[in-house]
Amino acid sequence: MKLSIVILNYNVRYFLELCLKSVQAATVNIEAEIIVVDNSSEDDSCQMVRDLFPEVVLVENKENFGFSKGNNIGVKKAKGEYLCILNPDTVVPEDAFEKLLEFSTTKENLGIVGCKLIDGVGKFLPESKRNVPVVNAAFKKLLGNSNDYYANHLENNAVGKVDVLVGAFMFLRKRLYVDLGGFDEDYFMYGEDIDLSYCVLNAGYDNYYFGKISVIHYKGESTLRDKKYAERFYGAMQIFYKKHFKKNWLFDVLVWLGIKLAFTFRPAIVQKIKTVQRYVFVSDKMDVRLENKISKKIILKSDLKNIEPETEIIFDANVLTFKSIIAMFESDKKTDLVTYKILPNQSNFFLGSDNSISQGKIIVLT
Structure with missing residues (x-):
């Protein structure tokens, strides 16, 4: 088995169906398995998978374990040499996995490979390629300056080394994932992709951004941007800094205070009214x-x-x-x-x- 594609689902039944159909089309010419881990969805996602995709390995969790643990459960079922961690609200092109497998064989020190993500109107998602969010870069981003946060040294369509890739699409060898312990389950949602990318770098491997492949990531389907989202996002930042950058009590207080201020004064989300003629x-x-x-x-x-x-x-x-x-x-x-x-x-x-x-x-x- 060359490739195992692990898709963690929660209450996005229709987006999951679209995702699976694109993944099926992208695995016609390669040896691959598709694993769907459902985190106790309240819709009919599981029944849909059983009815329409009987060849898919379906894992039905009895509770929502979050992103990290849910994916780790799926990886334990995986038999492939390579893994692709994939969000259920994505659409992949037919040649995506073939290109990534070909690219991966040329790299001796392969870490994680990510691709170019675009949103539902075709706009580039800058989190596709990021730098390590050291404190200065993270705080600048919270204040509106993201130049140091995103990996702007690479063009959006380029191929090259980057520090951090996004959990919506991560391609890597299963052995590396297992050796590093997979996603840290201290993160329920958000931050686990930054953490794993950083751990891969610290283990001496190279992460790559492969901008020749574009994948749609609807993004808003995985979670709603409400108060709970903000709490989890900034909470994940606290976990990351405590784990990797803890220095002294004063540093910890400043990081904690900065995160709290960023949460309190985060900008309101204003959505435009849509008109279709x-x-x-x-x-x-x-x-x-x-x-x-x-x-x-x-x-x-x-x-x-x-x-x-x-x-x-x-x-x-x-x-x-x-x-x-x-x-x-x-x-x-x-x-x-x-x-x-x-x-x-x-x-x-x-x-x-x-x-x-x-x-x-x-x-x-x-």
Whole structure:
């Protein structure tokens, strides 16, 4: 077995279905297994996996163990030489794993490999490549200056060494993951990817950013950006500094105080009101289910030329490859006035997200 793909799920049944269909398409030509660990979802995620993906190894946890422990449970089931830790709210191109396996064989000191992540409107997610969040860099970021926090020495489409990669997509050898103890389970959610990346560096390995592969990460699906999110995020920062940078009591107090101030005075999230005047269905033929569901005009197209503002674009994965859909996400003119949805192959819904800070929208078709 070459590759084990571990997907930790919690209450994102429709995004998980889309993710699994893209992963299936990306593993056709390689020896791979897919492991879904469900952290006690309250929706019908598990039943969906059993019904639609019987070949997937499904682990049903009886409680929500969090990101670190949930993934560690999945890795214990893995039989592959390589691992990919993957979020359920992602869409991968068909050649992603083949390219990463080929790249990995050229590196003797391989740590973790990450890829280029984009959000639901095609915008680059800067957390795809980061520096170690030393105290100065972290506090600058909290004050609005992220130049030292993100790995800006590499272009977004480049390939090269970086310090920290994001847990939504981590590719590495299973042996390294196991030797380092996997994700630190002191982190319930957030910070565990920074911690593992830093541990890999300290063990003498090289982490790489592989910007030739783009993956959609809807991001807002994994969690809501509410008070609990903020508490967990800043709590994870405290764990990281205590574990790796603890120096003396004064330093600890300053870090604790800084985190508390950042939490207290964090900027409010303001979401824009979305207006859709028309829909464009990118396919080779109209889907009658869309016509029955959507009251506004639907235009059938095979490209994204001459797209007007206030348009929602629906990509038909029954006709288009996931790689071509991702490419169109990136190539289209970036504007908040154009949004995207994907109709997965052989599915009765389409979905998407208009930003990276909130949950997206799912439209079920009859």
